[in-house]
Amino acid sequence: MTADLGLTSPHDGPARVLAASECAIDIDDVVARYPRMDHPSIDHVTLKVRTGALLGLLGPNGAGKTTLLSLLCALMRPQSGAIRVQGMRFDDHPEAYKDLIGLVPQALALYPRLTGTENLAVFGQMSGLSGRQLRARMDFAIDFAGLNEMAQRRVETYSGGLRRRLNLATALLPDPPVLVLDEPTVGIDPQSRHAIHENLRQLSVEGKTIIYTSHYLDEIEQLCDDIAILDRGRLIAQGSLGALLARFTGNRIDLRLEPQDAHRAAGVLSGEPGVQSVTAAGSLVTLATDDPHRRLPAVLAALEAAQLRPVGLSVGPRDLEQAFLSLTGTELRDEP
Amino acid sequence: MRRLHQLRAALTKETLALRRDVEALLILIAMPAVFVLIMSLALQDTFAHKIPEPMRVVLLDQTHGAFASQFAGILRKNASLRVSQEAATGAVARVRVREAARTGRVAFAIVVTRSRGTQSSPARVILYANPALPAQVRALGVSLVRQAIAHLDVIRLVSRLRQAGLSGGPGGWNQRLQSSARLVVAKGGLNGAPTPTSVQQNAPAWALLAMFFLAVPLSVSLIKERQQGVLLRLRALPVPSWVLLAGKIIPYFVINMIQLSVVLFEGRYVLPLLGGDALDMGHAPGALVLIAAAANIAAIGYGLLVATFVRTQEQATSFGAVSVLIMGAIGGILVPTMVMPATMQRFAVVSPMSWGLDGFQAIFVRGEGVTGILPDMWRLLVFGAVCLLVAAMRFRRELRPQ
Numbered sequence: 001m002t003a004d005l006g007l008t009s010p011h012d013g014p015a016r017v018l019a020a021s022e023c024a025i026d027i028d029d030v031v032a033r034y035p036r037m038d039h040p041s042i043d044h045v046t047l048k049v050r051t052g053a054l055l056g057l058l059g060p061n062g063a064g065k066t067t068l069l070s071l072l073c074a075l076m077r078p079q080s081g082a083i084r085v086q087g088m089r090f091d092d093h094p095e096a097y098k099d100l101i102g103l104v105p106q107a108l109a110l111y112p113r114l115t116g117t118e119n120l121a122v123f124g125q126m127s128g129l130s131g132r133q134l135r136a137r138m139d140f141a142i143d144f145a146g147l148n149e150m151a152q153r154r155v156e157t158y159s160g161g162l163r164r165r166l167n168l169a170t171a172l173l174p175d176p177p178v179l180v181l182d183e184p185t186v187g188i189d190p191q192s193r194h195a196i197h198e199n200l201r202q203l204s205v206e207g208k209t210i211i212y213t214s215h216y217l218d219e220i221e222q223l224c225d226d227i228a229i230l231d232r233g234r235l236i237a238q239g240s241l242g243a244l245l246a247r248f249t250g251n252r253i254d255l256r257l258e259p260q261d262a263h264r265a266a267g268v269l270s271g272e273p274g275v276q277s278v279t280a281a282g283s284l285v286t287l288a289t290d291d292p293h294r295r296l297p298a299v300l301a302a303l304e305a306a307q308l309r310p311v312g313l314s315v316g317p318r319d320l321e322q323a324f325l326s327l328t329g330t331e332l333r334d335e336p
Numbered sequence: 337m338r339r340l341h342q343l344r345a346a347l348t349k350e351t352l353a354l355r356r357d358v359e360a361l362l363i364l365i366a367m368p369a370v371f372v373l374i375m376s377l378a379l380q381d382t383f384a385h386k387i388p389e390p391m392r393v394v395l396l397d398q399t400h401g402a403f404a405s406q407f408a409g410i411l412r413k414n415a416s417l418r419v420s421q422e423a424a425t426g427a428v429a430r431v432r433v434r435e436a437a438r439t440g441r442v443a444f445a446i447v448v449t450r451s452r453g454t455q456s457s458p459a460r461v462i463l464y465a466n467p468a469l470p471a472q473v474r475a476l477g478v479s480l481v482r483q484a485i486a487h488l489d490v491i492r493l494v495s496r497l498r499q500a501g502l503s504g505g506p507g508g509w510n511q512r513l514q515s516s517a518r519l520v521v522a523k524g525g526l527n528g529a530p531t532p533t534s535v536q537q538n539a540p541a542w543a544l545l546a547m548f549f550l551a552v553p554l555s556v557s558l559i560k561e562r563q564q565g566v567l568l569r570l571r572a573l574p575v576p577s578w579v580l581l582a583g584k585i586i587p588y589f590v591i592n593m594i595q596l597s598v599v600l601f602e603g604r605y606v607l608p609l610l611g612g613d614a615l616d617m618g619h620a621p622g623a624l625v626l627i628a629a630a631a632n633i634a635a636i637g638y639g640l641l642v643a644t645f646v647r648t649q650e651q652a653t654s655f656g657a658v659s660v661l662i663m664g665a666i667g668g669i670l671v672p673t674m675v676m677p678a679t680m681q682r683f684a685v686v687s688p689m690s691w692g693l694d695g696f697q698a699i700f701v702r703g704e705g706v707t708g709i710l711p712d713m714w715r716l717l718v719f720g721a722v723c724l725l726v727a728a729m730r731f732r733r734e735l736r737p738q
Contacts, residue, residue, distance in 0.1 A: 073572045074572070074737050075568070075571055075572060075737055076737055077737045090737070094574070095574040096574075098572065098573060098574040099574055101572065103568075103569060103572040105565040105568045105569055105572075106565070107563075107564060107565025107568070108564065108565065109564060109565035109566045109568060109569035110564070110566065111349055111352075111353060111564075111566060112564070113352070113353050113356040113357065114349060114352050114353065114356070118348075118349070118352060121345070121348070122345045122348060122349040123345075123569070123573070124345075125341045125342060125344060125345030125348075126342050126345045126346070126570060126573050126575045127573055127574070128338045128341065128342070128574060129341070130337075130341045154356070170569070171569075
């Protein structure tokens with residue numbers, strides 16, 4: 001499924017097609033399915049990410065975020081469709097393709113009994129670095145992660161935040177143009193999270209293309225220029241944060257009812273004067289109106305007449321979380 | 337060049353991780369050393385080349401004839417034997433005395449019976465030896481029995497000569513003397529292969545068990561890499577599976593060789609200080625290196641095979657340990673094959689550990705060289721190669737895009 005917002009620039013400008021040179025990642029109508037699964041985990045997803053973008057990938061549990069990252073990092077093969085990174089396909093140049101992507105896995109993919117320096121040396125050499133180049137990149141990574149004197153101590157003695165920073169710095173060793181981060185700030189304190197965000201912004205400014213998944217909508221909102229939302233393996237929205245919020249905020253009334261009543265309520269309210277559109281997702285019914293505060297009494301009266309009682313109500317502009325709720329009908333929650 | 341750097345990185349991380357886990361490394365090396373020390377000393381008398389004084393002998397007479405009583409009398413006069421007679425005479429008694437020899441309660445069991453079941457036929461003396469006795473002790477036992485039979489023959493001959501009046505008449509000089517008894521040495525007795533000393537059995541046996549036990553830490557290290565997400569990161573890097581496998585094989589190969597060297601050194605130099613026999617390692621160091629390397633490859637191949645099949649540390653520790661112990665039990669590591677019943681001895685050859693043990697003992701006990709260990713070496717290499725091949729295929733599939 002193609003993003004319903006189309007492709008936009010990061011500055012809320014009109015949607016436009018990216019030139020090949022601008023497109024760092026091109027995911028074209030990709031379908032992927034795990035063995036013995038009835039439904040595809042990734043269902044006809046098309047996503048283009050411009051060079052230097054910092055894209056936040058959102059989705060509830062089982063939406064397919066990690067699967068999409070696995071496909072991008074060539075850990076998994078698509079059943080159909082194509083993935084190109086800087087115009088290159090994995091099947092054409094497997095080794096060169098992997099050189100283009102730095103993966104920061106959700107798990108702390110480090111050897112706990114080795115020191116920070118030893119971990120960097122091992123993964124640097126595994127990435128194909130050696131000699132002066134390796135030393136230079138290790139110095140950069142130590143500085144980037146803020147390891148300093150801790151670099152010579154075993155990783156098992158590091159704080160959670162320091163491990164996360166080293167996890168990120170390790171992926172940067174080969175200086176890949178594309179960085180893929182799967183929940184890189186899970187379980188760390190706000191200061192460390194802030195430090196990682198600063199690092200990522202800097203990398204983005206320097207031209208790295210970054211894909212970032214998180215369950216923290218606020219950090220996506222603060223950090224990312226572009227956002228893509230996956231739900232049940234489908235890309236249901238993609239665009240700049242501004243465009244997404246503009247579309248899903250505004251003069252709206254959000255009503256929360258019992259899930260079994262939501263669709264009936266949507267039917268009742270669709271004919272109300274001043275109500276432009278009604279959508280029901282899960283227990284949430286969203287009304288687009290010309291003047292939410294003026295229309296609210298009539299809306300509540302119509303529900304009362306239909307013996308429907310809302311259990312929650314909000315009026316006015318919404319944040320990304322509400323936009324996400326409206327799109328997916330579910331809340332973002334931690335992975336099991 | 338890139339592959340070389342990657343291989344160096346794989347070796348470095350495995351070596352460092354092993355070195356940092358000092359406790360595990362010590363267990364790996366110390367475990368067989370401690371076992372060899374304990375078992376070699378504990379089983380020293382069972383395997384001893386020293387002739388026990390006096391040797392215990394149980395005699396079962398199924399003939400009730402003069403020969404048997406005279407034969408028993410001669411044996412009793414021998415100071416190096418302590419002869420007891422089995423009171424019962426039936427088939428059950430025969431099984432009982434045979435078991436007494438097999439299990440080492442007596443050095444020898446002797447059954448006197450008739451060749452053709454008739455009183456006139458010559459006696460048949462069946463000798464059962466404790467299979468754990470050294471070959472020369474068994475030879476001594478056989479020799480003493482032969483002497484006793486010959487002694488009785490001479491007495492009979494003299495008696496006949498007297499009866500014939502030394503005249504050479506009918507039944508005199510020209511009569512061929514039929515021996516009063518025929519000696520039958522039971523299978524596994526004198527004609528068996530030379531038996532090892534306690535340390536010749538225990539040193540290679542426990543070193544082999546420890547080598548194969550490496551399946552456990554090897555599997556656990558791979559599972560930890562999966563769980564820690566390191567394998568995922570490595571999959572995303574342009575590093576081939578063979579580099580990662582070599583990074584595991586080489587350090588563990590070295591550990592196994594160190595472990596074996598420690599055990600052999602201990603058997604040779606430490607055990608005598610504690611009153612044990614020094615390990616006689618034969619005269620073929622080249623053959624020793626070859627059989628050690630082949631056993632090592634088989635052990636690491638098995639370890640990697642287990643590592644690619646199990647998914648949790650619990651599976652690795654339980655399946656790895658139990659399967660190795662079973663192989664050890666079958667292969668004559670925990671219980672020497674020579675004391676096993678014949679059926680079990682035939683079964684022992686299915687265990688790779690028995691091939692390794694046989695290879696070591698060919699050098700240590702039978703004094704053979706490279707030619708003597710070739711069959712065992714090839715078996716171990718083929719087993720190791722098959723295991724490594726399957727493990728490599730599975731590991732490669734795990735690293736490939738799914």
